[in-house]
Amino acid sequence: MQKIIFLLFWFASISVHSQEIIVKGTITDKDGLGIQNASITILDDNDDSVEYTFTDDKGSYGLSFQKENLSSLKLEISCLGYSKTSKLITAVSQVQNFVLEKKVETLKEVIVEASQKIKKEQDTTTIKVASFGNKTEQTLEDVLKKLPSIEVQQDGSIKAHGVAIDKLLIEGEDMFDKNYKLLTKNLDANVLDAVQIIDGYEDNPVLKKMNNSDKVALNLKLKKGKKNIWFGNATLGAGIVSQNRWKESLNLGLIRKEIKLFYLADYNNLGEKATDLVSSNVMENDIFSEDRLEYTAKSLFTINSNEIGLFSKTQSIFNIAFLNSLSFTKKIKKNLSLRGVAYLANDKQNQNSFAETNYNFGANPISFTENSFYKSRNSLASIELELKYYPDDKNYITNLFLFKEHPSKTNNNLLFNTSEINQSSKNNNYTFYNHFNHTLQLDHNKILNNYIYFGNDKMEENAKIISPLLNSFLEVNSGEVIQQKSNNSLFYIGDKTKLITQFDNVDLTNSLQFEYSKEIFANQFRIVEQRFPDYENNLNLNKIKVSFDNAVRYNFSKKINFTASLNLQNTNFNTSIDNKNFWIVNPTILLNIKKTRFGNFTVSYSENNDLPEINQLTSNFQLMDYRSFLKGTSFQNPLKNSVTQFTYSIYQDQKRFSVNTGIIYMKSKTILNTASTITNDFNFSSSVQTPGGDNFNFNFSVVNYLRKLKLASKIETIHNWNTSPFSVNNDVFLIAKNYSNTIKYTATTYFKKGINFDGGFAYHFNKSVFDGNTNENRTKDVFLNLNYPISEVLLAECNNALYFVNNQNYTFSNLVLNYNPLESRFSFRLIFNNILNEDKFTFVTLNNFTFYQSSVDLVPRYLLGTVKYRF
Known part of the structure; x- marks a missing residue:
């Protein structure tokens, strides 16, 4: 049956004759000056939009589209401040110039x-x-x-x-x-x-x-005033009471028709991380558009920083951040442009924490404490260049090249119970990707897209561990240093050719993809000159994948469409241990109702079948951190899950009203699970292919603006239920059930005078049931931010947050004064952070069989003064 469906998709492409309409011209005022950003719209006999564009800075425009019925098309011109005008289109290719009259209403x-x-x-x-x-x-x-x-x-x-x-x-x-x-x-x-x-x-x-x-x-x-001139600002800030806080930044911009440029630099120790500002690898599969595939090598050894996700980073992160970035676009020729981005980001982080962990296994509970002193230096440098070439209306060519270098050093001194342990790592990661796209219009209703891509991601890790417990387990001298080196890499190359055909009511895509990849996951484990082969792996994975993607979308109208797609792939999965061949079928169906007066509706069902990753296939245990080992598995069948989804949204922007809700049900039919054995000193986990569990998620949010009260408010809630199999110190897998719920309310006022505020509260609830044990956890937080214009040039802010966590309260209050002199390029700011000087935060997590309590240091009180100069 699957083969029949595939053949129906593949041979469904037929051709329907229609003509291409080309309209171009200039929109000017009575003085002959071009009008920028005027709207040019093609309307059919129902006054529905067929195609649209906007004029450039000289008032010129041009557009093309396909349409069978030429007699009922209308060209409509409108622009804010001018009278609207329109004209019927009677020819396939024509020039239409308009002179708009100013409108006073x-x-x-x-x-x-x-x-x-x-x-x-x-x-x-x-x-x-x-x-x-x-x-x-x-x-x-x-x-x-x-x-x-x-x-x-x-x-x-x-x-x-x-x-x-x-x-x-x-x-x-x-x-x-x-x-x-x-x-x-x-x-x-x-x-x-x-x-x-x-x-x-x-x-x-x-x-x-x-x-x-x-x-x-x-x-x-x-x-x-920011166009065609250099503009930007420079900021200098230093601690006034606490001398160890600072912030320096520089913005520089140039916006012209032939070139646009931005230089951004920042240096501060206020908690934000520079490396968090850059994206990781991108994975995009778009049925009716371009794709982008960037794969990464797998890391091995991890040192946890014990950061808090509940607070803002300025409250809990001790970090020195440095950022330099330059981006530009340049018109080399009228139809050729170059875009570039280069950046260097660096973070130096020191994070201290104390944690207590209890594993409840009936009569044999396990408990331990960790007093951790974490230091890291994380850098990321990258160059990104993209060429865009548009030689004519039927061809569009792009080439995107990316190179990244990502070195990092991490050191962690800790007390595990009473044992002194040090774990450190020195890593480097080199990455390059190249994406070449050529899009060709074959006919008035057929477009061919050819995507050629390749990349290489290489990761070198060198970890050192000093642990008397680990040395005792390995039966070596307690003072010896354990070294684990890994050299993991991934190279891949592929081509995906996609034919997109459009009929009156049907959009059809047929694509063929070929991809080859070679991946290495290898590590050495030694003490001095002694090797430990039982904790080493040298695994190669070669994959050859041939994939057929076929999709058809039937448009009942401009507001209702139905899409069905089928992905059929054959993968030769060749490892150092085994050689297998898999056929995988992934179908998807989707009903989409959009832009109606009642909102947008989407219902979809998809099956996602895939193969395990290389780090899940290792035959020996590997050290993941100073006390955790993981071993892979041999598998026989692909991993399978299905997703059913319903979403509804409505956005009435001018009324500032919106509703957004969704229901997602995911059934994991076959997964790679872990069976764990936990002792007083170590965790050993092995991958096992098992049936999966269920996950059900419901979310709802509504935003409303009350004009009379000048108040915008948002209510949102998120519920999640999931079941999953667990095996811990047990020969069988038991089902763990988890439920979480979050309710939030926020409100913002927009008064023209006096005090304005934005505030709200949130309630978080978690519950887990495992092996007859039930655990519950609740947290609440409230925030209120006030701003008051003391005078025309002086503005005060007061930001307050209160957290209720495990019967303890944490209060953060910040005060900010902004002084903006009239007709001056200078502005001044005083930031009084953590006025109440909260210095430590303790939180508890209860999950299945685990009780985890952690205490972390918080950023102490400081007063920062900044001066900004705008030019």
Whole structure:
């Protein structure tokens, strides 16, 4: 049956004749000056949008599209401040120039306010940032956190209209690609005029003709005075009471038609990590667009830093961060551009903690304590270059090259009960990726995309452990140093050719992929000159994969479509131990209802079958940290799971109202599990292929703005139920059940005068049941941030957070004074951090059979003064 379905997909491509319409021209005012950002829209006889574009800085535009019925198409021109005009299209290729007249209107006050703050045109929503800020924002990220329909996640990633953004553009240009956190965390908030949410975004101009993208992008519009000149700012900050705090930063930007450039630098010890701002490898499989595949080698030895996820990093992270980054785009020729990003990020972190762990195994409980002193130096340097070539309307070529070097040093002195232990590692990671894409329009309804990719990721790890317990276990002298060296690498090369065909109501994709990869996972384990082969592995994995991807999307209308896809792959899985061949079938079906007056609905079902990774196949135990060993397994069948998902969302941007909810059920049919044996001093885990468990997740959020109260509020809740098999000091696998629940409420006021606030509370609940034992854990937190304009030039902020954790309370209060002299390029800031001087935090985790309690040091009270100069 599966082969029949595959053949139906593969041979379903047929051709339907339609014509390509090409329209171009210029939009000017009565004085003959070009009008920038005028909207040009093609409408059908139902006044539905068929295609659209915007004029450039000279007022020029051009667009092309396919349509059978030429008699009912209308070209409509509109721009804010000008009268709208339109004209029927009667020819296949034509030039249409327009002269717009200025429009003066008297509108009701409430309508004027809404249009100034949020404006929606076709798939672009423009938000004026001045309407949602309170002048306390320092960076672009601070601004984005306050805008409706935009969410900044805890890790700095961004969602717009409930979807993770594909690009963050600056004046229409992509400058940072996936590393946009370099910009959001550093760009001065003062340069920003508006943020645009672009739905249905497609960067590839040839694929854009298909008009079937579900991607979302953000476009930053800068203030008019920031174009065609150098602009930026420099900040100097130093501790006034606590002399060991500082912050120095530099922003430099140039936005011109032929070149755009940003230089961002930062040096501080306020808790933020520089290396967290850059993205890791990217894995994108897009049925109707371009793909991007970046694989990584597997690491071996890990030293835990014991960071806290509950608090902000400025409250709990002891780190010195250094960042230098340069990004640019350059028009080499009219149809050829170059984009580049280079950065150097470095973190020096010192983190102290104390932990107590209890394993409850009936009559034989195991307990131990760890007093840890952690130091690390983590660096990341990278160069990224992308060429974009658009020789004509039918061809688009890009080549993206990335190189990364990632050295790190970590040292951890600790007391394990009463035993003194040291574990250290010195690692280096070298990576390069290359992505070549050629998109060719074969016909008015057929596009061919050829993607050639290759990469190499090499990881060198050198770990040293001094542990009397480990030496006793290995029966060697207690003072000897244990050395574990690993040299893991992955090389891969592949080609994926994709044919995309569009009929009246059908989008069809047929693709063929060939990929070869060679992976090495090898380590040496020795003390002086003595080798320990039982704790060494030398595993090679060669894979040859041939994959067929076929998908069909039937468009019942512009708002309802149904997609079915089938991935069929054959993989030759050749290791040093065994040689196997696997056929894998992954089907997906999806019903999508979008942009209706009732919102957007999606229902989908998919099966995800895959093969284990190389580090799960080792035949001997390997040391993972100073007390943990892990061994892989031999497997017979692919790993299997299925996912059923329902999502609903509605975004009414101008009313600042949104609802977002989703239900996900995942059934793991076959997984690689671990059977663990825990002793007083060590953990031994072995991979075992077993049936999996279930995971059910429900999330719901609603945002509403009460205009009369000038209050925006958000309520959200997340529930998760899961069951999974566990085997700990037991010959059988027992089922562990876990439930977690989070409820949050936040509110923000937008008063024109007086005190404004944003605040809220959160409640977190966790429950686990394992082997007849039930454990529960609750935490609560409340925050309230106040800002008050003392005068026209002086603004005060008071930020407060209260945490209730295990019958203990933790209170953080920060005070910030902002002095912004009128008509001055200088601004001044005083930051009084952790006024109450909370110095230690203790938290407890109860999970299945484990009680874990950890205490960590917190950043002590300090007063920081900064001066910023804008130019």
